[in-house]
Amino acid sequence: MFLARHEMLYEKLRYSLMIAVISLISFLIFIISALALGLANENTEALSSWPTKQVLLSKDANGNMGQSLLSTEALKAYPHQNQQAQVGITPTTLKGQSKNISVQYIGLKSNEYIYQDLKLSSGHKPKHRNEIVVSDKLTQYQLGSKVKLGVSSQTYTIVGKARHAQYNMAPVVYGNLSNWAPIKGVTPNYGGSGIIVKDSSGLKPKHADEKVLSRQAFLNKMPGYAAQNKTFILMIVFLVFISLIVITIFLYILTKEKLNNFAVLRAQGVPNRYLLQNTLGETFIMLLLSVGLASLLAVVSAMLMPKQIPLYFDWQLGLAVGLGILSTGLLGSLIPMRMITKVDPVSAIGG
Amino acid sequence: MNSLLLKDINKTFGQGSATVTALNHINFKAKAGELTLIIGPSGSGKSTLLTILGGLQTPTQGQVFLQGQSLTELTNKQREKLRLEQIGFVLQAYNLVPYLRVRDQFALVDQLTQHHLAPAAFQQITNKLGISDLLNQFPNELSGGQTQRVALARALYPDPAIILADESTAALDSQRVLVVGQLLQDLAHSENKAIVAVTHDERLKQFADHIYELIDGHLTPVY
Numbered sequence: 292m293f294l295a296r297h298e299m300l301y302e303k304l305r306y307s308l309m310i311a312v313i314s315l316i317s318f319l320i321f322i323i324s325a326l327a328l329g330l331a332n333e334n335t336e337a338l339s340s341w342p343t344k345q346v347l348l349s350k351d352a353n354g355n356m357g358q359s360l361l362s363t364e365a366l367k368a369y370p371h372q373n374q375q376a377q378v379g380i381t382p383t384t385l386k387g388q389s390k391n392i393s394v395q396y397i398g399l400k401s402n403e404y405i406y407q408d409l410k411l412s413s414g415h416k417p418k419h420r421n422e423i424v425v426s427d428k429l430t431q432y433q434l435g436s437k438v439k440l441g442v443s444s445q446t447y448t449i450v451g452k453a454r455h456a457q458y459n460m461a462p463v464v465y466g467n468l469s470n471w472a473p474i475k476g477v478t479p480n481y482g483g484s485g486i487i488v489k490d491s492s493g494l495k496p497k498h499a500d501e502k503v504l505s506r507q508a509f510l511n512k513m514p515g516y517a518a519q520n521k522t523f524i525l526m527i528v529f530l531v532f533i534s535l536i537v538i539t540i541f542l543y544i545l546t547k548e549k550l551n552n553f554a555v556l557r558a559q560g561v562p563n564r565y566l567l568q569n570t571l572g573e574t575f576i577m578l579l580l581s582v583g584l585a586s587l588l589a590v591v592s593a594m595l596m597p598k599q600i601p602l603y604f605d606w607q608l609g610l611a612v613g614l615g616i617l618s619t620g621l622l623g624s625l626i627p628m629r630m631i632t633k634v635d636p637v638s639a640i641g642g
Numbered sequence: 643m644n645s646l647l648l649k650d651i652n653k654t655f656g657q658g659s660a661t662v663t664a665l666n667h668i669n670f671k672a673k674a675g676e677l678t679l680i681i682g683p684s685g686s687g688k689s690t691l692l693t694i695l696g697g698l699q700t701p702t703q704g705q706v707f708l709q710g711q712s713l714t715e716l717t718n719k720q721r722e723k724l725r726l727e728q729i730g731f732v733l734q735a736y737n738l739v740p741y742l743r744v745r746d747q748f749a750l751v752d753q754l755t756q757h758h759l760a761p762a763a764f765q766q767i768t769n770k771l772g773i774s775d776l777l778n779q780f781p782n783e784l785s786g787g788q789t790q791r792v793a794l795a796r797a798l799y800p801d802p803a804i805i806l807a808d809e810s811t812a813a814l815d816s817q818r819v820l821v822v823g824q825l826l827q828d829l830a831h832s833e834n835k836a837i838v839a840v841t842h843d844e845r846l847k848q849f850a851d852h853i854y855e856l857i858d859g860h861l862t863p864v865y
Binding site: 555 | 689692693696698699719722723724725726727729731733735736737739740741742746749750753754780808
């Protein structure tokens, strides 16, 4: 990469500008990926924190646990097992000293795995019916705060705060399963929303109006989840395609300007392979610097971004995105490389 | 032995009624230690002849020998290697890579081949050509004359058998033409190289050991 290195050092401003443009596009891809992952997490964080392989809920809920109603009798058909947990999930309003907040109430049984495996950042798990644990994102409430939930007249005390407690774009409130019906405003005939299954033991529905979904199928049914993800994937694909076009244009212009020099070098016996290696090397260095700079910008952004903005940086996703940008960029060097192979050294003779 | 020998060379382009004969029964030789001039007007076939001399093109008919080796039987890759190691080009323009300092123009040759002048011999050449204090300059910082001298040194660096100079005095004033002519003669004699200069500049005649005239594809020895 002798020629590439010297050229880039000679034309520092030109290459810096190109690297800046590619970095900004890459940075945008990183941010959108982080936003996509962050928003996906807002939907699924709680579910991901409970090991989940399958979900049982009512058939007519259309895959939405918040709309699922299972009777107390129906739930009795599923005896307690270590790998299963009955839940009652409902969207509701948390009312306290601050303004009302939309939350997702998740009722649990204390002898089941979700309750037992709850990860708290402070306080303790609910021991009584009037105790609740809230998402640690509800920073306006502290341990000991008294609140009301939904249409229930019960006053609840916050005794703990949980990590990774987001469900369907709302902070989660964990409490006793028996609170779910009054909070939701349904009769005590209904015992919960469904059953979460930890392993792949293959839970079968015992009633005709029930359905079992795999974890992924359940996620895809979450309101807005699939559409949101598809939108972000489309945006990322477009941006990667745009970066490919930008890189190709840059390299095309750079190569076109050098064709006369390449013709002389070929006349002097410099092999095509050497010139191609340098062009590929130049592209690789530019892309590596661009992706590196974009990563740095992303890290700084993550540090400065307010916590309310759902950005989630995952190093594996970042690596995949970086490699994607590198690969498509190297693909963009194919056109300039073809131009180089077509250089006729005879054209160097005669001026 | 002739460094460069052309035997009954014909070069045609196109086919049938559109055939153009660029070179017609060309016989030519250049020896080591001599400056040979090929003079002709524009359109006489000078560029075509130069590309055949340099192994960039093969003739339609005839044979080309470099140091006794036939170029016409070689593959493109073999002729490319030969150009890198055995033939030095000094062209009208774009001789030097614009983003390499003068010393790096030679370092580029080091990247590509082991075949080059020993450091002492190289220093002698740079001193003779007066470019020793230009080694840290970029080509755009050099004058026209300096650029030509660096290009000559670059052509000599791989220690080639022959140097081919294409209109090496184009865009130079009269005084500089004489300087370049003298330089080519001195280098041919002192470095024992076969230097072939293709030009339309009659002012170089006084420096040549042999002169050929090229008119409408026909080559005639004059001297």
